[in-house]
Amino acid sequence: MTNQAAWITEPKARPLKVDSAADPKAGPGEVVIKNAAVSINPVDWKIQDYGITTYQHDPCFPRLSANMTRGIFLQKYPNILGTDVAGEVVEIGEGVKDLKKGQRVIGHCVGLGTNDPKHGGFQLYTVCKDIIVSPIPDSLSFEQAVVLPLAISTAATGLFKKDRLALPYPTNASKPTGKSVLVWGGSSSVGSSAIQLAAAAGVTVVTVASSHNLEYVKSLGAEHAFDYKSPSVVDDIVSAVKGTGFTGVFDAISTAESTKIWAQVFQKLGGGGKYATTLPDPQGIPKDVTGGSVFALTVVDQDKDIGEAVWKKFVPEALANGKLQAKPDPQVITGGLSKIQEGFDRLKQGVSAGKVVIKL
Numbered sequence: 001m002t003n004q005a006a007w008i009t010e011p012k013a014r015p016l017k018v019d020s021a022a023d024p025k026a027g028p029g030e031v032v033i034k035n036a037a038v039s040i041n042p043v044d045w046k047i048q049d050y051g052i053t054t055y056q057h058d059p060c061f062p063r064l065s066a067n068m069t070r071g072i073f074l075q076k077y078p079n080i081l082g083t084d085v086a087g088e089v090v091e092i093g094e095g096v097k098d099l100k101k102g103q104r105v106i107g108h109c110v111g112l113g114t115n116d117p118k119h120g121g122f123q124l125y126t127v128c129k130d131i132i133v134s135p136i137p138d139s140l141s142f143e144q145a146v147v148l149p150l151a152i153s154t155a156a157t158g159l160f161k162k163d164r165l166a167l168p169y170p171t172n173a174s175k176p177t178g179k180s181v182l183v184w185g186g187s188s189s190v191g192s193s194a195i196q197l198a199a200a201a202g203v204t205v206v207t208v209a210s211s212h213n214l215e216y217v218k219s220l221g222a223e224h225a226f227d228y229k230s231p232s233v234v235d236d237i238v239s240a241v242k243g244t245g246f247t248g249v250f251d252a253i254s255t256a257e258s259t260k261i262w263a264q265v266f267q268k269l270g271g272g273g274k275y276a277t278t279l280p281d282p283q284g285i286p287k288d289v290t291g292g293s294v295f296a297l298t299v300v301d302q303d304k305d306i307g308e309a310v311w312k313k314f315v316p317e318a319l320a321n322g323k324l325q326a327k328p329d330p331q332v333i334t335g336g337l338s339k340i341q342e343g344f345d346r347l348k349q350g351v352s353a354g355k356v357v358i359k360l
Contacts, residue, residue, distance in 0.1 A: 001023050001034070001090065001124075001125055002020075002023070002124075003020065003021040003022060003023045003024065003123055003124050003125045004018060004019065004020055004021055004123060004124050004337060005018070005019065005020075005021035005080045005117070005120065005122060005123030005124070005337065006018050006080070006081075006082075006122040006123070006337045006338075006340040006341070007019055007021075007078045007079070007080060008047070008048060008074070008077065008078065008079055008080070008081055009077060009078045010077045010078070011051030011074075011077065012048065012049065012050070012051040013048070013077075014048055014341065015341040016048075016081075016122070016340055016341045016344075017078075018337045018338050021080070021117065021123050021124075022117070022118065023125065024118040024125050024126065024127045025091070025118075025127070026091045026092060026093035026096075026127060027093050027094075027127070028093050028094040028095050029093060029094075029095050029096060029129060029130055029131070030093040030096070030127050030128065030129055030130060031089050031091060031092055031093060031096055031099055031105075031107075031127070031128055031130055031133055032089070032090050032091035032125055032126070032127055032128075033085055033087045033088065033089055033090070033105060033107050033125065033126050033127075033128055033133070034087045034088050034089075034090045034124065034125055035085045035086070035087040035121070035123065035124055035125065035126055035360055036086055036087040036088070036142040036359070036360055037085070037086045037087070037142040037143045037145075037146040037330075037332075037357055037358065037359050037360060038082050038084060038085050038086075038121050038122055038146060038340070038357070038358050038360065039084040039146045039147055039330070039355050039356065039357045039358070040340070040343040040344060040346075040347045040355070040356040040357070040358070041083055041084065041150055041189070041347075042347065043083070043112070044081045044082065044083075044344055044347075045344040045345070045347060045348045047074060047081060048081075048344060049348075074112070074115060075115050076115055078117075079111070079115065079117050079120065080111060080117045080120025080121070080122050080123055081111070081112075081120055081121070081122055082109055082111065082120050082121025082122035082123075082126075082340075083108060083109045083111070083112065083121055083149065083150040084106070084107075084108065084109070084121060084146050084147070084148070084149045084150050085106070085107045085109060085121045085126050085128070085146065085149070086104075086105070086106045086107070086136070086142040086143075086145045086146035087104075087105070087142060088102060088103065088104055088105070089101055089102065089103045089105055089133075090125070093130070096130045098130075098312065099130055099133060099135070103135050104135065104136050104138065104142070105133050105134060105135050105136060106133070106134055106136055106145045106146060106148055106149050107126065107128035107132060107133040107134075107149060108128070108129075108132040108133075108149035108150055108152070108153050108296070108297075108311075109121040109126055109128055109149075110128070110129055110132075110297055110300060112297070113297040113300075122337065122340050123337070124337070124360065129300050131299070131300055131304065131307045131308065131311060131312065132149065132153060132299060132300060132307060132311050133311070134311055134312075134315040134316050134319065135316050135319075136319055137319055137320045140319060140326055142359075143330050143332050143357050143359055144326045144329070144330055145319075145326050146330070146357055147189060147326055147327065147328060147329075147330055147355040147357065148193065148324075148326055150189075150190075150296055151189045151190045151192065151193040152193050152197070152310065152311070152315065153296035153297070153299050153307075153310075153311075154190045154193075154278060154294060154296040155190050155191075155193040155194035155197050155250070155252075156193075156197060156299060156306050156307075156310040156311075157276075157294040157295065157296055157298055157299060157303060157306060158194065158250045158276030158277075158278070158294040159181070159194060159197055159198055159201070159250060159276070160197075160201075160303075160306050160309070160310070161276070161294065161298075161303055161306065163290075163291070163292070164274065164275075164276040164291050164292070164294060165181060165247050165248050165250060165274050165275075165276055165291070166247075166274070167179065167181065167198060167201045167203055167247060168201050168202065168203075169201060169306075169309040169310065169313075169314070170197050170198075170200030170201045170309075170310065170314045170318075171200065171201075171313075171314065172200070172314065172317050172318055172321065172323055174199075174200050174201060174202040175202050176202050176204075177201070177202040177203055177245070178244060178245050179202070179203045179204065179244065179245040179246075179247050180203060180204040180205070180206060180240075180241045180244035180245065180246050180247065181198050181203050181204075181205060181206070181246075181247045181248065181249070181250060182206045182207070182208075182237060182241065182246075182248070182249045182250070182262060182265065183195050183198065183205055183206070183207040183208075183222070183249075183250050183252065184207070184208055184228070184249060184250070184251040184252060184253055184258050184262055185207075185208070185209065185228075185251065185252035185253035185258070186205075186207030186208065186209045186213075186217035186220070186222055186225065186252070187209040187210065187213035187216055187217055187328065187352065187353040188252045188253065188328075189328060189355050190252040190278055191207065191209070191217075191250075191252035191253075192217075192220055192327045192328050192353075193327075194250050194252060195207055195217060195220040195221050195222050196220050196221055196323075196324055196325065196327075197310070197314075197324075198221075198250075199220070199221030199222075200221075200314065200318065200323060200324070203247070204223045204224075204241075204244055205221060205222045205223055205224075206222065206223065206224040206225075206226075206237055206240045206241055207222040207224070207225050207226075208225070208226050208227070208228035208233060208237070209225060209227070209228065209353075210227065210228070210229075210352065211227040211229070212352075213352065213353045214226075214227065216328075216353055220325065220327060223240075224236075224237075224240040226240075228258075228261070233261065234261060234264045234265055234268065235268075237262075237265050238265055238268045238269060241265075241269070242269075246269060246273065247273070247274060248273045248274035248275050248276075248289070248291065249262045249265070249266075249273075249274075249275045249276070250275075250276050251275065251276070251277045251278065251282070252278055253278070254277040254278045254279035254282060254293070256282075256283055256284070259277075259282045259283060259284050259285065260284050262275075263284055263285060263286055263289070266286050266288075266289050267286060271286060271288045271289075272288050272289065273288075273289050273290075274289065274290055274291045275289055275290075275291035275292075276291050276292070276293070276294050277291070277292070277293045277294070278293065278294060279293060280292075280293040281293070299311070328353045328354050328355055329353070329354055329355075330354070330355055330356075330357035331346070331351060331354045331355065331356050331357065332357050332358075332359055333346070333356065333357070333358050333359070334358075334359045335358075335359075336358070336359075336360050337358075337360065339358050340358050343356045343357075343358050
């Protein structure tokens with residue numbers, strides 16, 4: 001193999017620099033993926049624009065394993081960003097039992113946890129931890145499938161982590177549990193996965209999105225969908241979850257405005273409950289509501305039970321039988337590594353019910 005990468009050479013450096021990179025080797029519990037497509041996430045352009053090096057105040061970081069740094073953002077340069085890849089397995093590390101060479105897969109990259117360039121997604125060959133790699137069916141293109149990895153891990157951590165929403169794990173033969181959950185921002189990448197994972201856990205999903213995306217989120221398995229701008233949205237949500245075992249809120253948007261609105265749902269239901277957010281330090285949470293932000297990479301070690309239940313037991317079969325859809329749809333940019341900077345810029349401008357994907 002001859003590897004190349006789109007490097008970020010120093011804090012706030014732009015554009016990314018396409019240059020040679022070391023040919024990666026798979027360690028124990030790892031595979032090397034020859035990438036056919038990668039996708040862009042907000043964390044990518046934010047790191048480039050702001051030069052962020054730490055993600056502070058989140059309680060999960062001190063409990064990460066020794067090979068994960070305290071901050072999820074880059075702490076050394078030059079380095080390689082990117083968390084979502086799709087391609088073919090070309091090398092198998094010691095101890096990997098359920099993946100094989102030549103297999104078409106998606107992978108969640110851990111570079112933001114290890115700060116090791118070999119674990120970054122924006123290159124031709126990436127080393128991935130096998131626990132967050134899943135086979136994909138031949139019917140699913142790499143460009144479509146690559147929208148999923150980070151979204152799956154983020155949604156799974158918020159929904160199933162014991163000190164967040166603690167929902168039952170998803171299965172391919174789920175039965176109604178009588179529980180309900182509110183997914184705020186259902187048309188986002190993370191929200192789209194959260195709706196599907198919660199529905200596959202037998203939980204009634206209530207979600208909010210822009211008015212033009214309401215049918216889309218219902219197609220993913222949401223039982224009720226409301227326009228988040230509606231003046232009656234709080235009352236609508238309360239009516240939808242009354243009489244169910246309301247578990248709490250997964251906020252895939254995590255702005256001050258979203259928190260302010262869904263906090264009223266808890267108050268109108270009599271107080272108490274749980275929440276999970278995709279960004280740290282949400283403000284305005286009622287004192288009797290418990291939870292916090294989520295860090296997707298804990299599914300590798302601290303929350304390995306979630307990684308096993310979701311990535312190993314649920315995702316491969318669910319992708320094959322259609323229970324898990326690769327959504328939202330990709331907005332594909334062709335041209336390889338040199339187009340990743342264009343992908344950053346497009347996502348920064350705003351994308352609705354879609355995800356920017358680079359075809360390599």
